[in-house]
Amino acid sequence: xxxxxNRIKARMTIHAHRRTRRLLDGDYxxxxxxxxxxxxxxxxxxxxxxxxxxxxxxxxxxxxxxxxRYFAHRRHNLELVVxxxxxxxxxxxxxxxxxxxxxxxxxxxxxxxxxxGDAVMLVHGPSARSTASPRKGSxxxxxxxxxxxxxxxxxDSDGSINEQLQWIATHINHRMLVxxxxxxxxxxxxxxxxxxxxxxxxxxxxxxxxxxxxxxxxTASAPFDVSRPDVGLPxxxxxxxxxxxxxHAAEASRRQHRSDLLSKLGISHTELAHPDQALGNxxxxxxxxxxxxx
Numbered sequence: 001x002x003x004x005x006n007r008i009k010a011r012m013t014i015h016a017h018r019r020t021r022r023l024l025d026g027d028y029x030x031x032x033x034x035x036x037x038x039x040x041x042x043x044x045x046x047x048x049x050x051x052x053x054x055x056x057x058x059x060x061x062x063x064x065x066x067x068x069r070y071f072a073h074r075r076h077n078l079e080l081v082v083x084x085x086x087x088x089x090x091x092x093x094x095x096x097x098x099x100x101x102x103x104x105x106x107x108x109x110x111x112x113x114x115x116x117g118d119a120v121m122l123v124h125g126p127s128a129r130s131t132a133s134p135r136k137g138s139x140x141x142x143x144x145x146x147x148x149x150x151x152x153x154x155x156d157s158d159g160s161i162n163e164q165l166q167w168i169a170t171h172i173n174h175r176m177l178v179x180x181x182x183x184x185x186x187x188x189x190x191x192x193x194x195x196x197x198x199x200x201x202x203x204x205x206x207x208x209x210x211x212x213x214x215x216x217x218x219t220a221s222a223p224f225d226v227s228r229p230d231v232g233l234p235x236x237x238x239x240x241x242x243x244x245x246x247x248h249a250a251e252a253s254r255r256q257h258r259s260d261l262l263s264k265l266g267i268s269h270t271e272l273a274h275p276d277q278a279l280g281n282x283x284x285x286x287x288x289x290x291x292x293x294x
Contacts, residue, residue, distance in 0.1 A: 004146040005139055008107035011278060024279075027286035028112040031177060031203065042066045077121065077135055077176040078113040079202075080106045080145065081168065083161045084124040084152040087183055093213040094273035099153055102181050103146050104275055105207050108282050109179050110142045122148060123164050130167040162191045169197050178202045184211045184251075184271075187258050192265070199265050205285055206262055208271035214247060266292075 012024065025046045042058055045065035058066045088099040110120045119135035122145040133145055161182040168178065178198065187195075198204060262269040268289040270281045 003143075004103060004150065005107060005111065005143045008104060008111060008146075011104060011275065012108060012111070024108075024112055024283060024286070025115065027283060027290065028109065029116060031205075031286060031289055042068060076113070076116075076118045077174070078109060078118055079168070079172070079176045079178045080110060080120065080122045081161070081164050081178055081180045082106055082122065082124045082149050083164070083182045083185075084149050085160075086155065087185070088209070089153055091212050092273040093210040095212075096274050098183065098209050098211075099150065101209050101272070101275060101278075103149050104278050105181050105209070105272070105282070106149060106179070107142065107146050108278065109205075110145065111139075113137070114139055114142055120145065123168060124149065124152070125164070130164055132167075132171065160185060162194055165191075165194045165198055168202075169194060172202075176202050178204045180204060180206045181209065182206070183209050184255065184258065186254060187261050192261060195262075195265055195267070199267060203289070204267050205289055206267050206269035207281075207285070208258065208269065210271055210273040213251070 029046065042055055043066065045054060045067050053067045055066050055068050082102055084099070084102070088102055090098055092098055092101060106122075113120050114137055117137055119137045120142055121135040122133045123130060125131045131148075133148070134141075161180065165180070195204070259269070268285055270285045272278060272281045
């Protein structure tokens with residue numbers, strides 16, 4: 001039942017055992033700003049918690065620091081927005097399956113949310129058929145969401161991340177933590193307007209899964225568009241040094257534009273190409289968001 005989620009748990013603990021998971025727990029718990037006045041209970045201090053939340057009187061009676069927990073710290077909504085179209089049936093610049101990497105990056109914050117008692121939902125698909133799952137906080141529910149992302153592999157599902165974000169702007173009114181998982185598709189004026197609108201209401205984290213670097217492929221290779229597998233790129237084009245150099249420069253410019261745009265909008269973002277980068281990049285992303293734009 002939990003095949004995908006079990007693999008994600010292993011990724012979160014295999015290198016540093018429970019210490020890694022606890023570190024990410026602290027980062028996640030500090031993502032949401034502000035306090036509720038409704039005190040709930042006490043729990044053990046996790047690295048990354050606010051010092052001001054420590055209950056010093058209760059700590060004095062125990063061997064470990066204890067932190068006050070409020071209802072606002074436990075009942076948040078995490079919204080996973082995943083580009084599950086056929087664009088993700090390709091590989092990353094490191095030669096890794098993009099869809100599997102997207103599942104990993106959706107599962108990690110999803111699992112942290114479930115551990116904190118928060119509700120998780122998934123939005124995917126094009127605007128005309130965008131699907132939003134119910135909001136629940138169980139591991140079984142999270143596993144089902146990850147399986148939905150996997151199930152879109154090999155389909156003719158098309159669309160863009162902007163269409164999914166527009167759907168959220170139209171249908172979601174209450175404040176949420178939105179984790180966007182996209183590839184390196186261009187972010188233009190329409191995307192900027194949509195993201196700016198969402199940024200005013202929600203907290204947004206952006207994860208970019210890299211595209212294959214065509215400029216680095218061997219000249220004998222014949223890359224093709226996953227949406228048109230019968231149409232390949234002639235090897236004679238890839239063998240032309242000037243074409244390869246121009247393509248590489250254009251890709252670098254587009255990548256820098258994406259980074260500059262997200263930074264301008266005050267959105268913490270990261271990009272990755274391999275599962276080995278997942279833990280470190282997620283930790284850095286949560287830390288950046290907690291500290292706020294600089």
